[in-house]
Amino acid sequence: MTDRNIQLQKIIDQNPGIQFREIMRSSGLKNGVLSHYLGKLEKHGIIKVVRGPRQTRFYSPRITEDESKIIKALRRQTQRDLLLALVKQDGLEFNELVNEVVKSPSTVSLYLSQLVQDELVEIKLENTRKRYYIKSRMVIDQLIEDYRPSLLEKPTSGFEDIFNSFNLLHSKIVFVLLVFVFISLLISQFAFADVIIPPQEYIGYFDFEGVYTVGGNVKNQNDYAVIPTITVSVIDGKNTFTSTLQHVPIPPNTDIPFKIKIPEITGENPILLDADLKFIKTEKSSIPITIIYDKTLIKHDDGHVTGRISNIGNQTVFNPKILAIVHGHEKVLDVVHNIEYIDKIEPGQILEFSMYPDPSITEDIFFYSCFAPVDTTVIPVVAKKNNGDFNFRYDSGAWYSAAKFNEEGTTLTMRGYNSYPLETYANFEFPQISGKEKFNVTVNDKPVKFIQSIDDMGFWHVAFTVGPTSQGILKITGFEKGLPPETSKIPQWVKTNAGWWSTNQISDSEFLEGVDFLFEKGIVVVTPKEITSQSNWKLPSWIKITASWWSEDKISDDDFLNMIENLVKRKIIII
Template identity: 70%
Template sequence: MKTTRDLKISSIHSKISYKTLLFGIILSIFLVPQIAFADVFIPTNEYTGYYDYQGIFTVVGNVKNQNDFALIPTITISVIDDATKITKELVHVPIPAMTDIPFKIKFPDIRGENPELLDAELSYTKTEKDRIPIQIIYDKTLITHDDGHVTGKIENVGNHTVYNPKVYAIVHGYEKFILDVAHNIEPIEKIEPGQILDFTIYPDPSVSEPVRFYSCFAPVDTTVIPVTVKKNDGDFDFRYDSGAWYSAAKFDESGTTMTIKGYNSYPLDTYANFEFAPISGNEKFSITIDDEPIEFIQSIDEMGFWHVAFTVGPQSQGILKISGFDEGLPPELPTIPAWIKQNADWWATEQISDSEFLEGIDFLLKKQIVSVPTREIVSESQWRIPAWVQTPASWWYEEKISDEQFLNIIENLVERKIIII
């Protein structure tokens, strides 16, 4: 197997003319068979499987949404391994209208020499999701390097900050149309309006065929992976965001320690951020990898969820063990964070300003707790809310109206531009 140093790669700008690229696009539209619906599909030439650097069978592909609405696809992938059919289901990130976003899923339990990847099955649910205002800058700064990685720049062309964006791309070869789906492995905390930031993407080191070019760059702001694991005779749901991959989560009998296998195929450090619903709210976690303690940060977010974050070493794998969970299962958390409800009371009694209260409403919009089909985003200095909205805000704090009723009021007022934010 060739190493990344052995790869001989040329830039897309020097190897592919615009006519060649256009011809390839026409072929992919008219001649390539497609999987699933005509309006939501995975092109067969953008769907493949391979063994990664850690020996884990990996399936990559690209979901294209040609509808005029956003959706959340569910991808069912099956692999025949030594006459045994192994199936996994992936709930993909929301895909805005007329957009495509690649995916990657791993099968650690596949061991055969020649696993057979079957056609994927697709279903979806409609959702509301606008394109994030991040663009790849297609100029001389977008470079495919000799060792197979690509560097470039992204720009926030919108008027609001985007938090935790990630850039996905399809990696193409000469003999194989698709080699891998990869993304930046160094986290981007946020990108402000008008800001330009660098990004770097590496293919999996197992890719032995020279990289030809990268395509289908897809900036996303929702990259967390949901996981459900059995805990104390119930289902415990959690999420993680990482440049590494985690699988086979399991709790011990007490329900206080979780183990999960981790893999980082890439030649650089990456990150992991796990999100857990609190049980008592007093949890104090500890983390080991292969029974060796590691440094991590424990924090709590605005919604009241715990986060544990740490660095993952390059080309590493091991058993992650997180201890410190309370026994039992989490209680149902309120849809709206308590601090926003408290702000409603303070604003209704004129203890805080309009802008301080609207920061909470803006949070609900960004988290899609409040959903508005058409929303004109303006600068903070242009935020506006009528004083009479203090009355329903006060009713909500006093529990004279429900969370759902209050959210409906806010959605209606934002959509009608009575509240501007």
């Protein structure tokens, strides 16, 4: 067994029930590399992977199914607090448990029911009063003793608790009319001003694999951020092919390049038409990453570039990517990005990156320009499925196109291309249909090692590595028939919390955790937003009326988000 395999086995043995991102942090391995090695360990039975409807957890094969249930509970803050309270004093009544864990009655009821359902806790009726007792106490005591640092001393996110419970409980909320509170706070997203793609920085060409590629540079000349939508049209003989891309948010007075591949084009002389560019106004600051322009920024003889980036801000930036434009002596040749997956860059940290141009242009490269750091790199895709549109996204160093489902809607195929001479990664994000999907991945009908997981917004992720200079037909099976139910961009648990808070079932800080989650995930953006200690969070009580209104669907999600954004901007809410 290699040193890397031993390292990963040790991390999982010492931290049973650990999740993929925690292993990434502990091992320092990149997403694709880690996925590869975990897949090999699972195949050889060295680790056990438990894929639940919302999380994937990793265990030593020595851990039994009953033990994994206990460990899963101990890794969730509220369930852990309930179990520890009963370890300390078995046979507590409901109100005593509420006082022990310092949570709202509705929250305690929810998690206590889950523990009973998982047969970790049982209810006994004593003198007409319900009391709660631990089952399998010896097993729980032994697990706590064996894995105390991992299960008890490591902080656990309350978000995971709430997220895993949002669809298990609904609360009845009182409605009070307060029209003027939110109508005055609504703001329009749409705007019109100078966002352009300069003609000299807009190109179409056939890449090394023979795939027609369109690249360009979007310049936002406004003093506010925008989200552009780019529609590219190409005439190929008697046919006109069109492809639309929703670009990443572009901060004020910033350029960010884009790239689109259109494999349907096969003619020798396609004609690239002017791009149709639309955009909406948004909130987005420039991310605090800068390219270090010194002797370490090098264009090598084979045309690729290596260099360094630095985080000059005071916050960690997750999943950054660097884009750039490649120039020849007379024209733009290509749009490129860093080939390595970068998990995160801490404040003050310096990381290396490398960029490889398409092999078809390496001899013509003169220089690179418009280096643009971004922290939103996912590419949206729409595929027809069961008489409707199935929307999903991916992030990758490779390119994927021609997404298509089979007639049953259970298998997705795409064309994949990696023209770079290095291994890269792919991470696909799919909405749930049943929550029970179990995927399989092949390329050219050969099995591919992959990791299936679910994020805290409830989306499936399928991640795998992509070989150097490769292309083929990607096939992902295991989709449920039909289309995903309509879902809000706001997790249901945040809305449930708003209802509970409006009726005084949870504290201000518990409600504000949900609001803070919206900022953390970029669902709401306020610029600039200062970091505030949780102990200094505050909000006026009159907002409970609007929270109640929203929880009963009397106002829309967008109305609520606009109100929160406006109140934080005006420092009426401090978070």
